[in-house]
Amino acid sequence: MIDSRNWFAEIPETRQRCFLASQRNGVCIEVNGRTLVNFSSNDYLGLSTHPDVCMAAQKACSVMVGSGASRLVSGDDPMLHRLEEKLARWKGYEACLITGSGMLANLGLIQALADRHTHLFTDKLNHASLVDGARLSGAKTHRYAHLDTGQLAQQLQQHVAEKRIIVSDGVFSMDGDCANVSLLLQLAEEYDALLIIDDAHGIGTVGESGTGLTSMHKISGHARLIEVGTFGKAFGSYGAFILGTDELIEGLRQRQRTMVYSTALPLAMIAAAESALGLIQQAKQVSQLHRNLAHFKAGTAALGFMASDTAIQPLIVGSDTQALAMSTALAGHGFFVAAIRPPTVPENTARLRFTLSASHSMEQIDTLIDYLMDIV
Ligand SMILES: *Cc1c(COP(=O)(O)O)cnc(C)c1O
DSSP: OOOTTTTTTTSOHHHHOOOOEEEEETTEEEETTEEEEEOSOSOTTSGGGOHHHHHHHHHHHTTOSSOOSBIIIIIOOHHHHHHHHHHHHHHTOSEEEEESOHHHHHHHHHHHHOOTTOEEEEETTOOHHHHHHHHHHTOEEEEEOTTOHHHHHHHHHHOOOSSEEEEEESBOTTTOOBOOHHHHHHHHHHTTOEEEEEOTTTTTTSSTTSOOHHHHTTOTTOTTEEEEEESSSTTSSOOEEEEEOHHHHHHHHHHOHHHHTSBOOOHHHHHHHHHHHHHHHHTHHHHHHHHHHHHHHHHTTTTTOOOOOSSEEEEEEESHHHHHHHHHHHHHTTEEOOEEOTTSSOTTOEEEEEEOOTTSOHHHHHHHHHHHHHHO
């Protein structure tokens, strides 16, 4: 007999286990009563606990918490438009649309752009939100091997259609490596396609002032390029934004179902994100992140980490059990490092995914490296 208690019975025990971080204090979290230095957060700049960011959110909250309705009904607010303008200017695009989370942004964006006549060309390691957006759109999807632009070019040659879109992460979330965004744009031009780059992990972390991968490659603002960023990572807040031409963004305002049929983001999150943008532009935390990253990379050079120049530093371990055991051992020494296992990553590539933050101290990084020297 089926009821809701045995419906998910096939999910293995290890995947059901979740950590409860009961308290957060800057870069530390309390797990099961113990304080651990968190090396598994996407809060790359420490802005989620920055006093200015918290204060901005609090101030906005003192007037109103929930936005009450979709942006198209009565949930719109000048603050949203002001931040959209700032983001567009910062990244060099004509226009910007703020939506709910990155998941909602990608589901809605691809669904709005593509239908069953559209062909999508997608990197095999794209984030789940892009994969699901493609499914939701009903478009024909061609997946190319991770970063394999040669195979992508072949697929573009093979599958001719009026409307085609190349879709890729900027910085890849589980490997920390980067798409060759210039080459992707070149292919988009050559084969008359659009290009979507989701740089959720790159915006705020990549480039001297954190403007992200497409800005570093000087292609942001191109009319073939649509870019997605989020507030949930380096911005320390919650929500997401899409950047593109005026016409594109206006079209999305009318058509993107995950925005039209969903409650607008709470203003506290917008105020926090706006405050975070100001801090990112001053680049103090961004340079600290880069210093921490260089220090970590130098110290772990001999330990067999994956090649990554970004704040995501994975160490492939192989088996699920081994990854979990190492994660537990690290916790025993005061470090929280999540074991990432299939299906989030391919079979036999279970890994420890370290993420660096501007708020780690050099001492915390050194202590971690010392311990890693012993166990890796
Ligand atoms: C985290 C992430 C998302 C989802 O963003 P949320 O705001 O957390 O929903 C989308 N795309 C990529 C590449 C991500 O890493």
